[in-house]
Amino acid sequence: MRKKIVAGNWKMNTLVSQGKALAEELNAFMKTYDMPEGKLVIIGTPFTHLSTCVEAVDTKKIHVAAQNCSQFEKGAYTGEVAANMIKDLGVEYTIIGHSERRQYFGDTDEVIATKLAQCYANGLSPILCCGEKLEEREAGKHFEVIESQLRNALKDVSAENFKNTVVAYEPVWAIGTGKTATPDQAEEIHAFIRGLIAKLYDAKIADDTTILYGGSVNAGNAANLFAQPDIDGGLVGGASLKANDFISIIKAI
């Protein structure tokens, strides 16, 4: 059975003290909440917050993610953070290929493929993001764009490594805009992604893969999105910064 996941992406928000307070609030909730087996909560924090957040939560109930890692293993790469440094902190996941990194930081499909390789080599589970821009959807190219992003990122990824991967479909036009994909629109792409994974690997692996939806998920729309058969949870930006909103989304899974 594939896992259901609610993952927060804090992006470049909060000071460490604020992030710690948010993590503690979520931890206090999770301590009393009877989370069903196979359902996970992840918080994706800035690098500077990772250690503090790992210590602030019960990591069996709240898993911690970074939002990126270097494509290089180690060495003279000023400003970069290696996958093994992240893993060493007790972090389990990292977001890879978020559209903001593709847009502002040159994360091409090739770079994303090398970052995935670093994750697998160091025991980090990637949350691999894909998603089309508004103009690509309007031109009817969304299936083509998603297929190409995933095929390129995964071309050298073995089935064994892929099993440690979470996929997130995040239409760029829905991120931070308040414009959520309808449950039907999201489900259509999620089913397509699952079919593609079956072609790239096999039907059992596809069936076991967690595919998250991201793009203006909030307390009001989460339940309808998560009710779709191929939507296994959410990658949540803005609404993950408010404990009460994020808790409502956790309850919706």
Ligand code: PEP
């Ligand atoms: C995201 O950052 O991955 C995201 C989906 O953001 P938001 O929920 O704010 O649209």
